[in-house]
Amino acid sequence: MDEADQRAALEALMAQHGIGFAELSRVIGRNPAYLQQYVRRGSPRTLAEGDRHRLAAFFGVPDAQLGGPHASGLIEIARLDVGASAGPGRLPDAEAVRRPGELSPALLRQLGVRPEAASMIRVEGDSMEPLLSNGDEILVDRDRAEVRARGGIFVIRVDGALMVKRLRPALGGGVDVVSENPAYPPRHCKPGDVEVIGRVTWMSRSLV
Numbered sequence: 001m002d003e004a005d006q007r008a009a010l011e012a013l014m015a016q017h018g019i020g021f022a023e024l025s026r027v028i029g030r031n032p033a034y035l036q037q038y039v040r041r042g043s044p045r046t047l048a049e050g051d052r053h054r055l056a057a058f059f060g061v062p063d064a065q066l067g068g069p070h071a072s073g074l075i076e077i078a079r080l081d082v083g084a085s086a087g088p089g090r091l092p093d094a095e096a097v098r099r100p101g102e103l104s105p106a107l108l109r110q111l112g113v114r115p116e117a118a119s120m121i122r123v124e125g126d127s128m129e130p131l132l133s134n135g136d137e138i139l140v141d142r143d144r145a146e147v148r149a150r151g152g153i154f155v156i157r158v159d160g161a162l163m164v165k166r167l168r169p170a171l172g173g174g175v176d177v178v179s180e181n182p183a184y185p186p187r188h189c190k191p192g193d194v195e196v197i198g199r200v201t202w203m204s205r206s207l208v
Contacts (some may be wrong), residue, residue, distance in 0.1 A: 006067035
């Protein structure tokens, strides 16, 4: 990634999150004009490693997305410290960034997931048991946000709450939001009532 691409990547993240130059400069302890000069004028030519790391952590993306190196031959995947609730749903206002996860390029190729579109999120609750258990970490592909005929497991946002559920296209439009645990009844959502974040493509589980 060259210097122009690094500046473009930072500006794209700012637009995505709705944050301005002055506010973001304060995040890294710089004067309010620092990042505007970096992006608009190319001064400094490159970000200091510490600044880049803090910005990547703030946005919840791997360092490599802002021009840093890939670690140990593995690819860093953004990991969010917010549970995709397998239950009633969790509001995302407690969202924070944890240390990025690392996956092998071969696994991502096998799954067909681009690193830039990948996020790792922790499952909370029991409504997706036995398929997904409380504490499992799931890999979400944000490129796959379309619910096709066979459906699948997706991370979604409904009424501001983040959750992981099975989605199936419903007759007449919309989707059926289904839990694996039969104790939780299915729910029908009309078109526009559910925001599909991405499809779950992989799961990591501790056995201890």
